[in-house]
Amino acid sequence: MGYPVEKLKALALAEGFDAAGELNIQALVFMPEVREMCSADKCGAYGKNWRCPPACGSIEEAAKRAANYSFGMLVQTIAHMEDEFDYETIEKAQKAHAESFIRMMRTLKAEYPDILGMGAGTCRRCKQCTYPDAPCRFPEDSYSSMEAYGLWVSKVCELSGVPYNYGPCTVAFTSCYLLK
Numbered sequence: 001m002g003y004p005v006e007k008l009k010a011l012a013l014a015e016g017f018d019a020a021g022e023l024n025i026q027a028l029v030f031m032p033e034v035r036e037m038c039s040a041d042k043c044g045a046y047g048k049n050w051r052c053p054p055a056c057g058s059i060e061e062a063a064k065r066a067a068n069y070s071f072g073m074l075v076q077t078i079a080h081m082e083d084e085f086d087y088e089t090i091e092k093a094q095k096a097h098a099e100s101f102i103r104m105m106r107t108l109k110a111e112y113p114d115i116l117g118m119g120a121g122t123c124r125r126c127k128q129c130t131y132p133d134a135p136c137r138f139p140e141d142s143y144s145s146m147e148a149y150g151l152w153v154s155k156v157c158e159l160s161g162v163p164y165n166y167g168p169c170t171v172a173f174t175s176c177y178l179l180k
């Protein structure tokens, strides 16, 4: 079956993303080194969220799950900052990216019920994650990040022919959907 790349790109733009492109499925290499960066806990989410390591599962499980898919789309939100300390713009873009990501996942689920979405950054659906005391409140709308799965995002973009770096004082949040 062929996948409607242009239609999916148009959908991504309609859902609020700034750029989208086909994911090179061969670029999905699940690297323990990336997972190790998670355990350094620079983002403060390691061991505190159902969709982050270690709760989200092992690299091997991620690779096994992803092997079931033969097609994917990368989606991006690009922010233009006033300077490199423009955290307000970064936060706004990150929030917008997460909202677009959930919207598009809900839309795609109608046609691709087995969709696997990998986001940018930890799941922020709730102010305070229930981990580890109670089950996830929104299993349908929560997701792990590409990094949590062990993917080196800039490499995945490069091998897919999708830009990752949009120049000085820009930041691009990148997520992907695997479809079948």
Ligand code: SF4
Pocket: 049, 050, 051, 123, 124, 125, 126, 127, 128, 129, 130, 131, 135, 136, 137, 138, 139, 141, 142, 143
């Ligand atoms: S939806 Fe809420 S409970 Fe579930 S992983 Fe995200 S933040 Fe945690």
